[in-house]
Amino acid sequence: MELVKCNNLCKEFDQKQILKNINLSISKGKIIGLLGKNGTGKTTLIKLINDLLTPTSGEILINGEKPGIHSKQIISYLPERTYLDKDMKVSQVLRFFEEFYTNFRKEKAIKLLKDLDLKIDAKINKMSKGMQEKLQLILVMSRDAELYILDEPLGGVDPATRDYILDTILSNFKEGASVVISTHLISDIERILDEVIFIDQGEIVLTSPADELRQKENASIDEIFRRCFKC
Amino acid sequence: MEPIFDNERPIYIQLVEMIRIDIVSGKFEKGQRLPSVRELALTMKVNPNTMQKALAELENEKLIYTERTNGKYVTEDEALIEKVKKELAQEKVNQYLRSMKSIGISYQTAVKYLQELGGEDGISKV
Structure with a gap:
């Protein structure tokens, strides 16, 4: 059974169609790039999968069920903007995650934080932006989830942090689990993708295994994307 | 050292080329047991599925073989x-x-x- 299936999914805001007839399936054990320019519906689609929005029409099934308590247990979600209370210390956030998610592996998070030399008693608002991004990623990747959804995990980070983020994703996703990464910074992440989904103006314009697409077009995913969506 | 990939060519083909060189240069010796797919993927910093595909290709070329349950080995065929x-x-x-x-x-x-x-x-x- 597919991990995620969208059937004729539509979402409107104020009579404006943000997502039009999305049909999509995500299978197990894959790293998928959800690629599109800014404002094309990536975050809306992600929020629908995470049950933070409800579809105007059509349906989403997670492991065959409508999004709800069950899907929130199996999906580990990194939102585009932080939801952490910045007055908290790292240790408090860890406790918070531990109480909230039964599949949160606190020891794993502590180990990853240690590798970064991040002090457990540090306050979040005292940390640099890059460090805060790494902390959030560690929290998300330390859950034994079936699906990791990362919304723009590379937004505004330096190249060294970017490498760290890619490494952390690769070495920490549970075997058999899938990862969806939404981004417009394609060249940075394309080498780790199994499959790509191009989304534009609320519609899915292409889905393909990444290597097949490179072979067919004799170009990088980044280059193909640029050709596809030339402004 | 971390390999550098050319995004314009399939990543799995580049992995095949790299591992093929590791075998002929003796970095992976004949008959040697290879690290697991996941370990190899981590050292090369690629997706485990891509590594799996590369190893399947090398197996097609008979440069490596799978011993049921024991993992993958470099060929003995000098x-x-x-x-x-x-x-x-x-x-x-x-x-x-x-x-x-x-x-x-x-x-x-x-x-x-x-x-x-x-x-x-x-x-x-x-």
């Missing part, structure tokens, strides 16, 4: 390793001769220069 090595050498020789030709150097001179300028350990004296 003749095969030699053959693949020669094919790779052929490519390199072609490249060398082609680039010499492109700067107007004939085959005979190219061979002479190889000995004259190459140095004894095969590394340029310059």
Whole structure:
């Protein structure tokens, strides 16, 4: 059974169609790039999968069920903007995650934080932006989830942090689990993708295994994307 | 060292090329047990599925084989390793001769220069 299936999914805001007839399936054990320019519906689609929005029409099934308590247990979600209370210390956030998610592996998070030399008693608002991004990623990747959804995990980070983020994703996703990464910074992440989904103006314009697409077009995913969506 | 990939070519093909070189150069010795797919993927910093695909291709070429339950091993077939090595050498020789030709150097001179300028350990004296 597919991990995620969208059937004729539509979402409107104020009579404006943000997502039009999305049909999509995500299978197990894959790293998928959800690629599109800014404002094309990536975050809306992600929020629908995470049950933070409800579809105007059509349906989403997670492991065959409508999004709800069950899907929130199996999906580990990194939102585009932080939801952490910045007055908290790292240790408090860890406790918070531990109480909230039964599949949160606190020891794993502590180990990853240690590798970064991040002090457990540090306050979040005292940390640099890059460090805060790494902390959030560690929290998300330390859950034994079936699906990791990362919304723009590379937004505004330096190249060294970017490498760290890619490494952390690769070495920490549970075997058999899938990862969806939404981004417009394609060249940075394309080498780790199994499959790509191009989304534009609320519609899915292409889905393909990444290597097949490179072979067919004799170009990088980044280059193909640029050709596809030339402004 | 971390490999650098060319995003314009399928990643799995580049992995096949890299591991093939590791085998003919003896970095992975004949008959040696390979690290697991996941470990290999982590050291090369690629997706485990992509590594799996690359290993399947090398298995097709008989350069590696799977021993049920025990993992993957480099072939014991020395003749095969030699053959693949020669094919790779052929490519390199072609490249060398082609680039010499492109700067107007004939085959005979190219061979002479190889000995004259190459140095004894095969590394340029310059």
